[in-house]
Amino acid sequence: MKEYDVFIIGSGMSGMTIANKCASKGLSVGITDELPYGGTCALRGCDPKKVIIGATEVRDFAKRLKGNGIDTVPKVNWKDIMDFKQTFVDEMPPKIEKGYEKSGIDTFHSSAKFLSENTLELGNDKVRANKIVIASGSKPRVLEFEGGHYAKSSTDFLNLEKLPKSLLFIGGGYIAFEFAHIAARCGAEVTIVHRGQNPLENFEQDIVKHLVSATKELGIKLILNTDVTVIEKVDNQYRIKGKSQEKTEYFEAEAVFNSAGRPPSIFDLNLDEANIVFTNKGITVDKYLQSTSNPHIYAAGDAADSEGLPLTPVAVLEGHTVASNIIKGNSKEISYPPMPTVVFTLPTIASVGYSESKAKALNYNIQVNYKEVGNWFNAKRLNVEEYAFKTIIDVETQTILGAHLIGPHTEETINLFAMAIKTKLKINDIRKMIFAYPTLASDITYML
Secondary structure (H helix, E strand, O other): OEEEEEEEEOOOHHHHHHHHHHHHOOOOEEEEOOOOOOHHHHHHOHHHHHHHHHHHHHHHHHHHOEOOOEOOOOOOOHHHHHHHHHHHHHHHHHHHHHHHHHHOOEEEOOOOEEEEOOEEEEOOEEEEEEEEEEOOOEOOOOOOOEOHHHOEOHHHHHOOOOOOOEEEEEOOOHHHHHHHHHHHHOOOEEEEEOOOOOOOOOOOHHHHHHHHHHHHHOOOEEEOOOEEEEEEEEOOEEEEEEEOOOOEEEEEEOEEEEOOOOOEOOOOOOHHHHOOOEEOOEEEEOOOOEEOOOOOEEEOHHHEEOOOOOOHHHHHHHHHHHHHHHHHOOOOOOOOOOOOEEEOOOOEEEEEEOOHHHHHHOOOOEEEEEEEOOOOHHHHHOOOOOOEEEEEEEOOOOEEEEEEEEEOOHHHHHHHHHHHHHHOOEHHHHHOOOOOOOOOHHHHHHHO
């Protein structure tokens, strides 16, 4: 049985950060992943998704300016963009493994199961470690209704050799909306079926309603308050049964995708054998990201039931915190700066800080600025209809508590709001700043 100072389950960004930092300090380190090294973001999520979105951005921009300097709207060549995407994906696992080898980190390619509080079974191997880090990420929620196995995953979507003529997405979160927008702009007929009253429930609904409008304008059917209860395979397509309080509906599509959420990938690890307490949100951890029930265990990223959002930069932050506490002993408490999050549709939705309801629940005296600004110059020059903002201001300190945007490149603008919240910049100081003009950032002063 091999023994290590540190062993890590999962090779995503948090696991990679911990492995490299611990190895650089002379600790013996091992890591395993049953999937190719690199994690969800680099191989099956945000990075390949953003590459594909790049092509749809060109088409969207051309369509908006058709008749205003652009004569022809290009079509997206699905095969070409998927080939281009794959160049990013294919280079990542060998590059990561080569780095591990150079750092003296032992690599395994197997699922892990706990045998005791500090012992793991990895296929035919067994390892023991003084500290074990669970950084196993998340995976698609299992659909337990009849025919649920017919639904493909987000990974499947990102690896489609050919785009189906019709697609249906189960769930109304960011995965469904992002992929629906991609597919619709590539010429597919798209339906989203969501069980709740509002899609994108974690975002400000004053902003979400603009995305709903843009989504419908794109030709995407958005079905709310409807539970998918059955998927049947009929010839070369699928028949999907949806039930609401009022009626039962049937939908047909060539492909069905499960975008109903991603729980932590921890439930097959035999956690009870290691006395590890967990919830449906992940491993229960303290302020040092150490298991509350087993001192040998730490958790980071989507596998941890922490206050961090399920975002790649947050996983990296938690990875640095765990590594520091393993190397130096528990001396570094996890502290989260403002965490901006984005829905990469077109237009994009971006959010950071408190929502209006959260600020009120915390008893802040707030000023809320909400406005639709499709008449602003930046919207008109880009021929964008959906451009709006909602900013939450602390009246007493005159600082920003939250910012919520929809419009062109809000994924960039939101970072400036994040810095302002983090540094507690005063509203008047921001108003006195000179921004390059005309840029989207120059609109910030008018949002306060």
